[in-house]
Amino acid sequence: GQNIDQPTEMTATEGAIVQINCTYQTSGFNGLFWYQQHAGEAPTFLSYNVLDGLEEKGRFSSFLSRSKGYSYLLLKELQMKDSASYLCAVRTASGTYKYIFGTGTRLKVLA
């Protein structure tokens, strides 16, 4: 079957660094996406990895290991506005493309 796992909730302090992990098992792989979703709002794109390694974008970095079916999103210098859900999604490549989403990690940033 196809499965994406991420922790349900995490808490961190303003100014700190937090790592949100995602493991996946899918039939075919054509990229891993991270989205941020604030309560009551639509998900917004954060990062994309298709090759192994680290992609850095300002305070956000995302890492991928295809052999391990593993990714993480690293958030540095946490701000209160980073309190949101973070969704890991895999684009599969079995026949036609499809996006499989994890249930999301709810991050609370405390002052």
Add this chain to the structure above:
Amino acid sequence: KAGVTQTPRYLIKTRGQQVTLSCSPISGHRSVSWYQQTPGQGLQFLFEYFSETQRNKGNFPGRFSGRQFSNSRSEMNVSTLELGDSALYLCASSLDRDRARYEQYFGPGTRLTVT
């Protein structure tokens, strides 16, 4: 550039009724996907349309259907509504060019409540 728009934003229906939701993608985007989001299940893929053809379908019953028009606008229909259909329905569009990143851009969603 205008983002993805969805109408209506909120809807209340009773069991047994049917509902049609609309999505207008970002100009130039030809791929439109629909998702159901509930607190327990997260985002679940319903179907994807590209150039007026359903290209992909998730594991939802036949009561859920959709279509795409020549201008890439898409509609989703749910017939014989059940209480469990209460959810946020999100539409996402992407460029869908080969070898491109084509991340999905989401609309604000339609909050459907079935009573």
